[in-house]
Amino acid sequence: MSHSRCLFSVFILFSLTLHSQIELPAFFGDNMVLQQNETVSIWGKDSPNNAINISSSWGEKTSAVADSEGFWFSKIKTKKGSFDMHTLKIEGSNVITLTNILIGEVWFCSGQSNMEMPLKGLGKSKVLNADKYLQNANNKNIRLFNNPRTASVTPEFDVKGKWVESNLESAKSFSAIGFIFGKVLYENLNVPIGIIESSWGGTKIESWIPKENVLKYENIKIPNTLHTDQNKQKKPTALYNAMIHPFQDFKIKGILWYQGESNRKQPSTYESYMKDLIDSWRHQWKDKNLPFYFVQIAPFNYVKNKNATNMGADFIREAQFKISQQIPNTGIVITTDAGDCNDIHPSKKEIVAKRLSKWALAEQYKLKDLNYKSAVLKKMSTKDDKIKLQFKFQKNDYFLKTENVKGFEIASQDKVFYPAQVSFSKNKKTLIIYSDQVKNPAAIRYGFEDCFESNLKTKSGLPISIFRTD
Numbered sequence: 001m002s003h004s005r006c007l008f009s010v011f012i013l014f015s016l017t018l019h020s021q022i023e024l025p026a027f028f029g030d031n032m033v034l035q036q037n038e039t040v041s042i043w044g045k046d047s048p049n050n051a052i053n054i055s056s057s058w059g060e061k062t063s064a065v066a067d068s069e070g071f072w073f074s075k076i077k078t079k080k081g082s083f084d085m086h087t088l089k090i091e092g093s094n095v096i097t098l099t100n101i102l103i104g105e106v107w108f109c110s111g112q113s114n115m116e117m118p119l120k121g122l123g124k125s126k127v128l129n130a131d132k133y134l135q136n137a138n139n140k141n142i143r144l145f146n147n148p149r150t151a152s153v154t155p156e157f158d159v160k161g162k163w164v165e166s167n168l169e170s171a172k173s174f175s176a177i178g179f180i181f182g183k184v185l186y187e188n189l190n191v192p193i194g195i196i197e198s199s200w201g202g203t204k205i206e207s208w209i210p211k212e213n214v215l216k217y218e219n220i221k222i223p224n225t226l227h228t229d230q231n232k233q234k235k236p237t238a239l240y241n242a243m244i245h246p247f248q249d250f251k252i253k254g255i256l257w258y259q260g261e262s263n264r265k266q267p268s269t270y271e272s273y274m275k276d277l278i279d280s281w282r283h284q285w286k287d288k289n290l291p292f293y294f295v296q297i298a299p300f301n302y303v304k305n306k307n308a309t310n311m312g313a314d315f316i317r318e319a320q321f322k323i324s325q326q327i328p329n330t331g332i333v334i335t336t337d338a339g340d341c342n343d344i345h346p347s348k349k350e351i352v353a354k355r356l357s358k359w360a361l362a363e364q365y366k367l368k369d370l371n372y373k374s375a376v377l378k379k380m381s382t383k384d385d386k387i388k389l390q391f392k393f394q395k396n397d398y399f400l401k402t403e404n405v406k407g408f409e410i411a412s413q414d415k416v417f418y419p420a421q422v423s424f425s426k427n428k429k430t431l432i433i434y435s436d437q438v439k440n441p442a443a444i445r446y447g448f449e450d451c452f453e454s455n456l457k458t459k460s461g462l463p464i465s466i467f468r469t470d
Contacts, residue, residue: 020047020093023158025246028088030099031163033143033194035106035251036081043073043248045157046092057087058103066092078103081191083141102143104192105185107360108252109178110208110244111259113201114298117345119179120172122201125345127176133183137171142182144174147198151232152242153223155210159246163194175199177295180353181256181360188361196252198243200233204262205273207239210284213276217269240280248284253364254291255281256356260316261297261344264450267315274323278330293331293359296320296465298346299339301451313450314466321465325376331359334374336447336454336463355462371397371460375429380444380469386434387441388425391464398428400457407447407454407466410435415470417445422456443470 023045034040045066046052052064052072064074072092081104088098109115113122119130147161164170171179175197182195200207206220214220214236226232233239257277263270282290297320302311324332333355338348358372371394378392387410391399405422410433418437425432433444447454447466454463 020050022046022052022090022092022094022096024090024096025158025250026161027145027159027163027196027247027250028098029163031101031143031165032098032145033102033104033106033163033192034078035253036078036103036191038251039075039077040251041073041075041249042088042090043071044090045070046072050092052090052092054091055089058084081105083192102141102192102194104141104194105189106194106196106250106252107178107181107185107254107256108247109175109181109195109197109199109256109258111199111257111295112203112262113199114261114295114345114349115175115177115197115256115258116199116201117176117349118173119176122345125343126347127349128347129350130172130176133176133180134168134172137166137168137179139166139186141192142166142186143192143194144170144179144182145194145196146170146174147196147243149200149233150242151207151226151235151238153226153235153238155241155245157246159198159243161196176349177258177353177356178256180350181357184354184357185360188357188367189365196247196250198247199258200239200243202262203233203239203259205259205270205277206236207234208244208259209237209273209277210240210245210280211237213280244281245284249286252285252290254293254360257292257294258352259294260320261300261313264297264302264312264316267312267319270316271319271322274319275327278323278327289329291329291331291360291364292327293333293356294320294324295333295352295356296335298335299341299451299453300344300346301341303450311450314448314452317447317466318468321467329363331363331373332465333359334463334465336452336466339451339453341451341453369395371395371462374462375399375458375464377464377467377469382441385439385441386432387444389431389433389444391429391431393429393458394460397458397460397462399424399431400459401428402455402457405431405456407452407456408433409445409448410438410441411443411445411470412438412440413442415443417443420444444468445470 064072340346408420409417410420
């Protein structure tokens with residue numbers, strides 16, 4: 001055989017070997033956390049029609065056969081969470097052994113910059129009390145998966161992140177909300193915690209929704225290409241394809257979402273988009289009851305000119321609140337006390353993360369005596385030129401008497417709103433709203449401005465959402 005033919009044969013053999021290697025998405029890797037007490041999905045690629053055998057150090061086994069395109073899929077049972085280190089062996093064309101695996105609780109975080117904002121801060125914006133968390137970040141039982149920014153016009157198979165143990169380095173570049181949420185869960189549940197973060201600042205909700213859900217909106221155009229586009233992250237479906245779809249149904253306990261600032265100029269469609277996002281993600285994860293907890297966008301002065309009209313942030317907050325009331329297994333964190341009118345990236349991420357964690361601890365893990373739901377308006381009645389607002393509180397919560405409560409406006413049938421005064425009922429669960437300028441009042445608005453910072457206090461510390469009755 002000639003030297004050139006020999007080299008060619010070696011090349012062919014090398015190519016065949018290269019193409020008959022097992023490929024796994026990056027989130028199936030060393031250091032990963034698998035959801036406890038579940039049947040978890042696992043998948044990958046290999047040579048077409050090849051048999052795949054999977055065995056675990058906790059005693060479970062499963063198998064699969066690659067289809068005609070080389071894709072294979074299987075499921076394996078996990079046990080109760082513990083601090084035992086595990087391995088997972090996948091045998092096909094070659095053998096891959098994943099090591100340092102933990103079994104515990106896994107949560108998925110997504111959204112725009114306020115979810116992406118890391119513990120080390122974002123530009124000039126800092127995270128309050130970050131040092132407290134960074135000094136105690138070394139914890140091999142908390143694992144972080146930080147999914148890098150990427151976009152695509154078609155659904156992708158893989159992502160570029162990797163699982164790492166929590167330490168000073170990995171924590172400071174990780175979502176502050178995601179990290180603190182995970183830390184609180186760890187302290188309360190005493191099992192390993194895995195947090196996946198997949199977020200991108202300055203993005204609209206349409207970017208995070210799959211194509212089939214977006215096609216029904218006539219005003220949305222889906223691009224055929226992204227490679228020359230500097231704003232590819234803003235294209236409809238592009239982030240879903242690249243940053244959500246690859247996870248398919250990687251088993252998670254629930255989802256945390258913080259987004260909406262970028263949609264404030266088109267608030268009318270946000271409620272519909274958010275329903276589509278929740279429905280489509282639950283469909284992807286094959287769990288119609290998958291918990292979905294989200295953050296109402298924080299106060300910020302989008303328009304510096306005091307005479308200018310609002311930029312729609314109030315309507316986004318209203319849409320977010322409505323979703324929390326309409327869709328089961330969702331929950332909202334109100335942030336009217338955790339914003340900053342001069343910083344779109346407010347520092348009080350700890351407050352937000354702890355409120356999210358209370359939703360999870362109460363609903364998913366059944367911890368008792370937690371106040372985690374903000375009070376909501378139950379009944380409105382009118383008497384003697386005053387409006388009574390009766391609120392539904394959780395457990396033994398109630399309003400604390402507050403001087404000069406901000407944010408309430410009152411109007412008669414002419415819908416001309418005037419600033420209102422507030423007094424409290426004896427049981428402190430009803431507010432009496434009135435103004436000398438309004439007779440026969442018919443409607444109330446509360447907090448309807450871009451930068452509304454509440455001073456109405458409750459025993460639980462949870463603020464109520466902005467709302468309107470007109």
